[in-house]
Amino acid sequence: MTAYTSIGRLAERAGETVCLRGWLFGRRSGGRVIFLLVRDGTGVCQCVVEAASASAxxxxxxxxxxxxxxxxxxxxLDDRAAGGVEVAAETVELIQGQEEYPISRKAHGIxxxxxxxxxxxxxxxxCAILKIRHTLIREIRRFFDxxxxTLIDTPILTPGAAEGAGSLFPVEYFGEEVYLAQTGQLYLExxxxxxxxxxxxxxxxxxxxSKxxxxxxxxWMVEPExxxxxxxxxxxxxxxxICLLVSAVLEGHAQDLVLLERDTAPLRKIVPPFPRLTYTQAVDLLHSREMKDKVEGDIGRACASLQENMLKLSALEAELPQAGKKWKQDKLTGEIQYxxxxxxxxxxxxxxxxxxLKGAADFRWGSDLGGDEExxxxRYFDKPxxxxxxxREAKAFYMKRSPTDPRTVLNLDVLAPEGYGEIIGGSQREDDLDELMRRMKDEKMDPAPYEWYLDLRRYGSVPxxxxxxxxERTLAWxxxxKHIREAIPFPRLMGRIYP
RNA sequence: UCCGGCGUAGCUCAAUGGUAGAGCGGGUGGCUGUUAACCACUAGGUUGCAGGUUCGAGCCCUGCCGCCGGAGCCA
Structure with a gap:
């Protein structure tokens, strides 16, 4: 049986003859020599095929x-190869693949x-994103473990709405309409x-x-209770x-973050303590002079940068007719498009x-914070x-009413920096039976499907x-x-279910 | 559901209402070390669909379809 070497560990085998298997990532030729770029999931390796080995x-x-x-x-070992290691191919064998591959290494539309x-x-x-996703999930589980x-698997098929209805996928269940779960919370409680x-x-x-x-x-969501x-x-x-997750990715994925062109400076600032505001303080901040100055400062900087880019654009456009070679023109038009x-x-x-900014000035106490306010x-802070x-009106029925301000509930949202918005939503739960039932009545909810949930307040309820x-939102941040769809292997979006 | 934008070659995009083009990818040939290689040649089109205006429509108008961005809602 042939032993195969993974490309990631190739450097350890310098001087030896090895067998690789993988997929052809790219090819260049130089007359009497062909360069094959082979990838296998652990790395990419340049394989050099010389005309002397005729069949290869x-x-x-x-x-x-x-x-x-x-x-x-x-x-x-050769500095001319990216990564410093290459394989001098003696045999090259196709496993499968005759058709032209649809995706080129150039730009494509979404x-x-x-x-x-x-x-x-x-x-x-x-691949870099998927690997970081894997680390994120592993570190989350490690954190709680x-x-x-204790990990509890909550049901995916559920009888009714846990939060506001109208956002649930109905499923036919032996003649009855049930729903795909949008949270495991009630079961977790x-x-x-x-x-x-x-x-x-x-x-x-x-x-x-939502589009x-x-x-x-x-x-995918992780929910502690x-x-x-x-x-x-x-x-x-x-x-x-959050601090632990960010540092785990920074430590374990420096190369992947470079590949993603992620500026890690903002991530290095993610250390405790995070700013904490009550909703009321947040509304005051939205109305404040400081917020106005901050946003106007951001706008000013964006305008200056815009101006620079406009100059750059006209310079590039002026350069275009003078570019002699076709490939130079192509390169320029690429830059211009960018x-x-x-x-x-x-x-x-x-x-x-x-x-x-206009919306913030008009924002009234009482409505939920929308995307713009978030x-x-x-953006105002450089930490979550x-x-x-x-x-209370803007939030779910199970959230505990604040003892100090009965207009509000004891909930928390965590907003990620750099404009990424809400990544966490949670609350202390209402643990008083009478208060919970009163709230359900106010919301015109039928208590019958929730009897089991109310039982939790009857038999040894605790805060x-x-x-x-x-x-995906955490990973995107x-x-x-730029878009959450890259943060999951096969995104399900409104109007998109293929592949 | 609402508002805005887009739909041209396999892909990314050009084209004052007047002969549909380029680059990439594919194919053929060339080059002994390439780094998204390069050079030459070549094939490739019902301009999303259906109507309309016009001497003439990729371009203007109407409807439909698809996609993108945003709003509401949320993690």
């Missing part, structure tokens, strides 16, 4: 991109890429009364018709968890910021912001609470992704 050369000439292949040859998501995953960028939490500290980790489904860079219809925990405990836990897109984004940012708040004690962290 003949095979290498006609390999299409992304075909699967085997290569045997000697490992050489619709095309999403329709080819099953192949798009092979790109270095997508290390602190004595019951498990917390059994085990103390519990969490669930699974997919959740929201049928909201934004922050929304998926199917996403803790008996005897009160709001300050939840804030401390969320803060500790700058044009940046300019469009900056113009949109400036206009949006102005509108947001964006202003999380914890906002607590929202108006408790928890929160939910959205995996840490990786600096």
């Amino acid at each position: 050369f003949a095979a290498a000439v006609k390999l299409p991109h992304e075909c699967s292949l085997r290569v045997r040859g000697e490992v050489r 619709d095309f890429l999403l329709n080819h998501r099953h192949l798009w995953l092979r790109s270095p960028r997508q 290390d602190r004595g939490f 019951s498990a917390a009364m059994a085990l103390g500290k519990v969490y669930c980790f699974g997919p959740t489904f929201r049928a909201e018709k 934004t860079r922050r929304h998926l219809t199917e996403f 803790i008996a005897f925990a009160e709001l300050p405990d939840l804030m401390a836990l969320a803060e500790e968890m 700058v044009r897109e940046t300019v469009r984004e900056q113009e949109a940012f400036i206009e949006q910021s102005r509108e947001r 964006t202003l708040l999380c 912001v914890i906002v607590t004690e929202y108006p 408790h609470g928890g929160y939910g962290l959205g995996i 840490i990786c600096g992704l």
Whole structure:
């Protein structure tokens, strides 16, 4: 049986003859020599095929991109190869692949890429994101496991709405209409009364018709729920968890973050303590002089940068007719397109910021913080912001009423910095039976399906609470992704279910 | 659901109402070390669909379809 070497460990085998297997990532030729770039999931290796090895050369000439292949040859250290290691191929063998590969290494539109998501995953960028996602999930589980939490798998098929209805996917269940779960929380509360500290980790489904860079219809969420925990405990836990996750990614994925062109400076600032505001303080901040100055400062900087880019654009456009070679023209038009897109984004940012500022001045105590308000708040600070004690009307029935301000509930939202917005939502739960039933009545809810939930307040009720962290939003923030759809292997979006 | 934008070659995009083009990718040939290699040649089109205005429509108008961005809602 042939022993194969993984590309990631090639450097250890310098001077030896090895066998590789993988996929053809790229090819260049230089007359009497062909360079094959082979990837296998652990790295990319340049394989050099010289005309002297006639059969290998003949095979290498006609390999299409992304075909699967085997290569045997000697490992050489050579600075001319990216990574410093290459294989001098003696044999090249096609495993499978004759057709032209649909995705080229040049630019593609997002619709095309999403329709080819099953192949798009092979790109270095997508692999980097998937690897960081893996680390994020592993570290989340480790975080809770290390602190004595028990993993509880909550059901995906559920009889009714836990939060506001209208955002649930109905499923036919033996003639009855049931729903895909949009949270495991109510079930977790019951498990917390059994085990103390519990969490669930699974997919959740929201049928909201949202078409934004922050929304998926199917996403993954981790939800801790803790008996005897009160709001300050939840804030401390969320803060500790976020700091740990960010540092784990910084430590373990420096190369991947470089590949993603993620500026890590903002991530290094993610250390305790996070700013904490009550909703009321947040509303005051939105109305404040400081907020206005901050946003106007941001707008000013964006305008200056916009101006620079406009100058750059006209310089490039003037240069274009003088570029002799065709490939030079191509390179220039590529740059021009890039700058044009940046300019469009900056113009949109400036206009949006102005509108947001206007909206902030008009914002009234009582409504929920919308996307614009969140964006202003999380741009104001360079760390995640914890906002607590929202108006009762804007929040779910199970959240505990504040003893100091009955207009509000003991909830928390954590807003990620750099405009990424809400990544955590949670609360201390209402543990008083009468208060909970009164609240359900106010909301015109039928208590019958919730009898089991009310039982938790009848038999040894204690203060408790928890929160939910959205995996994809957290990953999008840490990786600096422009859109949440890259943060999950196969995104489910409104109007998109293929592949 | 509402508001805005887009739809041209396999892909990314050009084209005053007047002969549909480029780059990439594919194919053929050339080059002994390439780094998204390069050079030459070549194939590739019902301009999303259906109507309308016009001597003439990729471009203007109406409807439909698809996609993108945003709002509401949320993690």
